[in-house]
Every structure is written in structure tokens, then in C-alpha cells.
Amino acid sequence: MISGLSSREEYWFQRALEGDLSFSEARDLSSDLDLFSMGRLGARLTQIQAGEVVTYAVSYNINYSNYCAASCPICAFYVPAKLKGKTDRGYELSIDDIKKEIEKAKELGATEIHIVGGFNPYLPLEYYEEMFTTVKKFLPTVTLKALTIPEIDFIARTTGNSLREVVERMKEAGVDAHTGGGAEIFNPEIRRQITTPEKISGEKWLEDAKIIHSMGMPGNSTMTYGHVESWDDIIDHMIKLRDNQNEQLGFLSFIPLKFSYENTPLQKMGKVTRPSSGIIDLKVISMARIILGKGFRNISVYWVGMGHLVSQIALNFGGNDLVGTAFSEKIYRATSRSESSTVESLAAYVREIGRIPAERDTFYNIIRYV
Numbered sequence: 576m577i578s579g580l581s582s583r584e585e586y587w588f589q590r591a592l593e594g595d596l597s598f599s600e601a602r603d604l605s606s607d608l609d610l611f612s613m614g615r616l617g618a619r620l621t622q623i624q625a626g627e628v629v630t631y632a633v634s635y636n637i638n639y640s641n642y643c644a645a646s647c648p649i650c651a652f653y654v655p656a657k658l659k660g661k662t663d664r665g666y667e668l669s670i671d672d673i674k675k676e677i678e679k680a681k682e683l684g685a686t687e688i689h690i691v692g693g694f695n696p697y698l699p700l701e702y703y704e705e706m707f708t709t710v711k712k713f714l715p716t717v718t719l720k721a722l723t724i725p726e727i728d729f730i731a732r733t734t735g736n737s738l739r740e741v742v743e744r745m746k747e748a749g750v751d752a753h754t755g756g757g758a759e760i761f762n763p764e765i766r767r768q769i770t771t772p773e774k775i776s777g778e779k780w781l782e783d784a785k786i787i788h789s790m791g792m793p794g795n796s797t798m799t800y801g802h803v804e805s806w807d808d809i810i811d812h813m814i815k816l817r818d819n820q821n822e823q824l825g826f827l828s829f830i831p832l833k834f835s836y837e838n839t840p841l842q843k844m845g846k847v848t849r850p851s852s853g854i855i856d857l858k859v860i861s862m863a864r865i866i867l868g869k870g871f872r873n874i875s876v877y878w879v880g881m882g883h884l885v886s887q888i889a890l891n892f893g894g895n896d897l898v899g900t901a902f903s904e905k906i907y908r909a910t911s912r913s914e915s916s917t918v919e920s921l922a923a924y925v926r927e928i929g930r931i932p933a934e935r936d937t938f939y940n941i942i943r944y945v
Contacts, residue, residue: 580619584612587865591620594869601810601866610854610861617861617893624868625895628944629925630935633918634687634720634899635680639706640667643693644729645773648846649759649802651838653693667695673706677713683902684918687937688714690721691754694773700734700741704748711749718937719749720794723756724783725774738783742790752937753787755795755830761815762808769802769841777812781819788825793938795875796826800859801834801851802841809859813866820870827939828873830898831859833880853885857892864893873939878921887928896939897921918945 580588587604590596596604608616642665643653654665668676680688688710703722710719722730722745731741760766761777775783787794798812813829820826833856836847863874876894878886879901886897900918918934922945925932932945 580615581612583607584616588616588619591616591865591868592623596814596866598807598810598814601814601862602807604865605806605810605858605862610858613858613861613865614892617864618891620864620868621874621893621895624864624872625874627931628933628941629890629895629897629930630873630933630939630941631897631918631921632687632899632935632937633683633685634689635676635683635685635902636689636691637668637673637676637680639673639690639692640695640698641665641693642667642695642697644696645694645725645771647770647774648840648844649769649799649834650840651835656694656696659697667698668706670705670709673709674713677710680717680902681714683900685714685717685900685902686934686942687718687720687899689754689899689901690719691723691726691756694726694729696733700730700736700744703730704744707745707748707750718751720752720754720937721745721750723754724780724787724794725757727753727787728775728779728783729773738786739790742787742792746790746792750792752827753792753794755797755826755828756832758797758812758816759799760804760808761812762804765804765808768846769799777815781815784819784825785823788823793825793827795828795830796820796871797830797832799832799834801855802836802847810862810866813863817867817870820867826871827937828875828896829863829867829871830875830877831863832877835880853888856881856885857889860889860893862893868893878924883924887924890925890928890930896935897925 641654642656642659644656646655731738796816836842841847873896874894875896875898876886876889877898922932934942
């Protein structure tokens with residue numbers, strides 16, 4: 576018997592260590608154990624797989640445009656691309672605007688620039704290349720993490736290039752990693768309710784990820800939960816990510832993104848009327864550690880979505896990373912969320928729960944203990 580674990584917890588702990596829980600086993604585990612038992616498993620596995628250190632990046636976000644051809648019901652950030660020139664709500668950052676953002680990032684001591692935006696059909700591939708080379712010119716030591724997998728696929732389709740050609744040109748322009756966003760939920764039935772055909776399918780997302788990773792561009796993986804999905808959809812999503820990682824290494828972490836429903840079409844349609852509970856948030860983190868932990872050392876807790884208090888608890892339920900400072904993040908803030916943080920406050924939150932805070936780079940290498 577392992578100290579501190581019941582016989583049922585010990586059984587599932589050993590299965591989780593083996594790292595190949597089936598869908599039916601993961602479903603059985605989630606019904607067999609209560610939340611606190613799952614938390615104990617998540618915490619114990621975290622100690623083995625990631626230790627006591629909790630990391631975060633000093634990250635500055637640049638959202639280059641909110642014009643989007645996808646107009647997904649899950650999103651409050653976009654302005655329909657067809658309204659360009661007909662509304663003052665849409666924007667595209669010029670290279671001079673990008674330079675101003677770079678100056679702000681420099682003042683804040685950012686070690687990572689995170690770039691994402693809408694599916695803007697009016698921007699040529701050269702726009703992205705110039706944006707990336709400008710970042711690298713003025714911040715040569717900063718890691719450039721840019722674009723979600725669906726964005727990269729959309730740019731390939733609208734500019735007449737192959738996915739491989741776009742990724743190669745991104746790398747030549749200075750991009751070090753992709754962001755991992757846009758995974759949402761892989762179940763096609765759920766995906767049809769929360770996205771539009773302009774966003775690639777979950778199957779295509781996984782296929783693209785393998786191609787991008789095989790070309791030497793790693794990135795994170797994500798899942799958006801707390802909308803119209805079921806618990807089975809969450810388990811299925813995690814297992815598909817795990818299997819994809821086993822086939823082609825490249826995912827640096829798993830970041831569950833709590834759906835922020837305010838101002839979204841899903842809210843206006845009455846399909847989502849409240850955020851997911853803290854219980855669901857914690858269960859997602861624990862199950863992520865249990866299902867993914869062997870191939871995903873880093874299970875990230877996105878404090879912007881969960882809030883600081885639940886995020887602290889989540890770090891004791893399987894999480895080992897707080898993603899980053901998210902300076903200038905606009906997509907979550909479009910849903911009226913106003914969470915903010917500093918390097919000092921993130922470190923304080925980690926110390927309060929008895930863990931060791933550390934700044935990291937994009938690739939989860941520790942830069943310094945705080």
C-alpha cells in the first residue's frame with residue numbers, strides 16, 4: 576500500500592503510471608473516485624513527473640487582427656471579416672503598431688512573444704513574415720511563439736501555399752514555436768456547435784500538428800471546456816492528444832482553457848448561461864495529469880480563465896505550470912474577464928501553496944527561481 580492512498584486510489588495510481596489508460600478505463604476512474612481522491616492522484620503523479628517547482632513564462636501577447644472569416648460561436652473576440660471597411664470595431668496592426676507593442680514587451684521584460692489573431696483573409700503571407708522578422712530584429716533573444724494550428728492551416732489555404740511551405744517560411748522569419756490553440760474539442764458533433772467550417776476539424780488539427788512537429792516546430796496543446804461538451808468528450812480529447820504525442824513528439828504542454836462565455840454567440844443563443852464550476856476545473860486538471868502525464872510532463876493551469884484562487888488549488892491537483900503573465904492579452908478580455916497579474920504576484924501565489932516558483936522559457940527550461 577502506498578502511504579496516503581486508499582486501495583482504489585493505489586490501483587488507479589499504478590495504472591496512471593503505466594500511461595496508457597483506455598477511454599473506458601478513464602471513464603471508470605472518473606466515476607470510481609471522488610474529486611479529492613482524483614486530486615490526491617494528480618498531486619502524487621505531479622511530484623513524480625514534475626517535482627515541486629511551478630513555472631511560468633514572462634509572456635507578452637500581440638493580437639494582430641480581430642477580423643475573422645470563421646466567426647465561431649465560442650468566440651467574443653472576432654469581428655466578421657466581411658465587415659471590413661463597414662465597422663470601426665475591427666482592426667489590423669501595422670508594422671509600426673507591432674513596433675510599439677515590441678517596445679511595451681521590452682519594458683515589461685518579456686522573454687516570450689505570443690502572437691495570435693483572427694482568420695483574416697485580407698493579409699498576405701508576407702505580412703506575417705514581416706511581423707515575425709520585425710519582432711526578431713528588435714527582440715533577438717526573445718522566443719517567438721506564433722499562431723494557432725488552425726491559423727497556420729487557414730493561411731496556407733488562403734495564400735495558395737502548402738502547410739509545409741507556410742511553416743518553413745514562418746521558421747525562416749524567426750518563429751520558434753506554435754501556440755497550440757484552436758483545438759477546442761475534437762468530437763465533430765460538438766465542434767459543429769462551437770465552430771464554423773472555416774476552422775479545421777479536430778482530425779485535421781491532429782494531422783497538422785504531426786506535420787508541424789515533424790518539421791521541428793514544437794508547441795503547446797489545448798482544449799476548450801465548459802460549454803456544450805460532455806465529460807466523455809473531454810476524456811476523448813485528452814486520449815487523442817496523448818496518442819498523437821506518442822506518434823510524433825512535439826507537444827510541450829497541455830493547457831485546458833476554461834470557456835469564458837460572456838459576450839459570445841453561445842451565450843446570446845442561450846446555449847451556455849454560466850461558467851464551469853470550480854469542481855469541473857479541478858477535475859479537468861487531475862484527469863489531464865492522470866491521462867496525459869507520462870507523455871506530457873507539463874500540465875498548465877491558465878489562471879486567466881480559472882482565476883487565481885482556483886488556479887492555486889489546481890496546482891495541488893495535478894498542475895505544475897501557470898502558463899505566463901499574458902501581458903496585453905485581448906481574447907479572454909473580450910469576454911469581460913479582467914484577470915491580471917505580474918511576475919511578483921504569480922510567484923507569491925506559488926509560494927502560498929508551498930511550491931517553488933520559477934520563470935521558464937517557452938520550452939519549459941528554467942531561467943531562474945524566484
